[in-house]
């Protein structure tokens with residue numbers, strides 16, 4: 001089966017499954033930077049915008065993801081923070097379509113046509129309507145059924161030691177948790193299209209162990225309610241989260257409004273875009289998951305083109321589910337910072353990613 005068969009026909013991501021603090025530290029954005037990132041949910045571009053760069057190129061070959069970013073941009077331009085949260089579905093709202101009517105003038109014709117046909121998603125709150133977010137919801141409902149009040153308890157801790165103790169003594173030993181883990185494979189793999197990288201993990205991949213390790217790391221390293229990505233996975237929403245992703249934080253909203261014109265959205269395969277980009281034209285690259293999806297030829301071209309269009313001393317941050325080494329032809333041009341990679345990997349709220357951070361030498 002082609003891993004992208006339905007992928008480009010769906011809204012796959014609507015929140016943001018990256019911990020933006022990782023890209024922030026890895027790329028060290030300055031005011032003069034032109035940054036290229038994948039659009040996905042739009043979250044990566046909005047998070048980077050808070051760093052006040054010169055320009056952001058948000059690129060995706062799935063136009064629906066780009067129309068989502070257009071929708072978020074139109075909402076930021078036209079709505080105040082509280083309305084924005086209501087419009088997205090982060091907060092309750094009875095008149096979401098009225099808020100939608102306030103922003104449509106800022107949508108392109110294609111985007112407008114798409115959202116007119118998908119008003120039901122807008123009405124429900126677009127924040128949680130991606131395929132991945134629906135899987136999170138489905139999975140968290142099963143978890144709530146299995147773990148009941150123990151899940152509520154997980155969100156109640158103020159102290160990490162107490163949380164770890166509870167996890168070790170009451171959560172990990174619960175037969176319902178073991179039961180959930182046993183079925184985690186079918187819960188997540190029922191829709192591999194949400195994450196094409198899963199195709200590479202192989203049929204006999206021990207997903208139960210993968211999931212168990214992630215949760216172990218998640219529960220033992222940070223308070224659950226301070227990890228918005230873990231919360232999304234186990235609670236299906238940000239409702240009980242005390243630290244929101246950067247782009248959703250009230251304090252950052254005025255920065256988004258001031259900088260929103262700096263995002264340039266491109267619908268194209270990133271490889272052809274990079275191939276045709278002028279030499280020395282981009283400073284920083286945030287390419288979440290891209291390397292998971294590339295065939296051998298494109299993987300080689302990806303580095304070749306990035307090195308060509310990067311300015312001297314540009315920076316790259318690559319997230320991936322499947323670890324793929326930088327090809328030896330390019331290791332002299334991309335100088336990795338392995339110490340920083342390790343630190344970022346250990347602290348990344350998304351828990352499952354391998355991180356590569358490199359400086360690009362011409």
Ligand SMILES: C[S@@+](CC[C@H](N)C(=O)[O-])C[C@H]1O[C@@H](n2cnc3c(N)ncnc32)[C@H](O)[C@@H]1O
Pocket residue numbers: 012013015016017018038039040041042043044059060061062065268269270271288289290293
């Ligand atoms: C995993 S998503 C990144 C989502 C991001 N982590 C988020 O939270 O929003 C990767 C995005 O890159 C897009 N993509 C994958 N391969 C691409 C390619 N070769 N060219 C352009 N876009 C691509 C996908 O459509 C997807 O939206």
